[in-house]
């Protein structure tokens with residue numbers, strides 16, 4: 001049995017923080033090169049002990065010692081990368097394949113093969129080396145890559161799951177399935193007009209004054225003020 005959860009989870013907290021910095025760094029590189037970033041935003045979390053134990057028991061781990069838990073539960077450390085377009089997901093997967101700071105252990109493509117629930121995302125489990133004062137440890141971290149629409153659906157379904165534990169009334173189940181398909185169709189529609197969208201986003205990133213370069217969205221009120229002060233007296 002794990003007695004000191006704080007120490008057990010310490011390398012996972014460190015890995016999640018390091019990986020968030022690294023993936024946000026990729027986004028910054030794209031932005032500074034004025035190229036559409038396949039990464040919209042990055043979040044991370046370390047699974048809570050109660051959630052780890054529930055999952056381990058569900059998986060019928062016989063002896064809940066640290067070694068068994070960290071071998072069976074692959075998502076104690078979790079990173080989530082959100083993208084605008086489905087194509088961005090595959091670009092990120094390629095980028096992850098080229099990296100030399102971790103090894104890819106398992107890939108699960110729940111986009112081409114959605115889960116029965118309707119869930120879609122691309123999961124990559126990595127072995128990530130973590131430098132500790134005691135030496136180098138290798139721990140598993142799960143990276144979930146999904147579009148904003150997939151994230152919207154998954155976040156809402158996940159909160160409903162707390163109430164129903166996956167055992168939804170038929171009508172709710174059917175609505176969730178329809179909502180998952182609607183989210184996927186939205187992604188398909190956005191993919192169709194992605195070049196237009198990317199062009200428009202690049203325009204706002206690269207044109208205008210320095211203050212406009214910093215913000216990514218047009219602000220009509222600020223624009224009016226800028227125009228007023230630019231006008232000759």
Ligand code: 0O2
Nearest residue numbers: 016017020021024027040041042043044045080082148151
């Ligand atoms: P930046 O430079 O905008 O990325 P944290 O420790 O705060 O970095 P955490 O706790 O894992 O990360 O997750 P959190 O706080 O939920 O969100 C992480 C980052 O994602 C934050 O930005 C949020 O602003 C951003 N974020 C969360 N939800 C959304 C969303 O729906 N849309 C967009 N565009 N961004 C979102 P940072 O890290 O503070 O700064």
Ligand code: 0O2
Nearest residue numbers: 047051055074075108115117118119123153154155157158
């Ligand atoms: P959390 O921290 O609450 O998100 P399993 O959990 O047994 O289905 P497995 O093999 O451990 O699956 O790994 P998998 O399927 O690659 O990833 C599990 C994680 O993916 C889940 O973590 C969720 O974050 C997400 N996920 C998988 N299926 C669904 C789904 O149907 N709906 C939603 N909303 N998310 C899903 P946890 O364990 O739920 O933990």
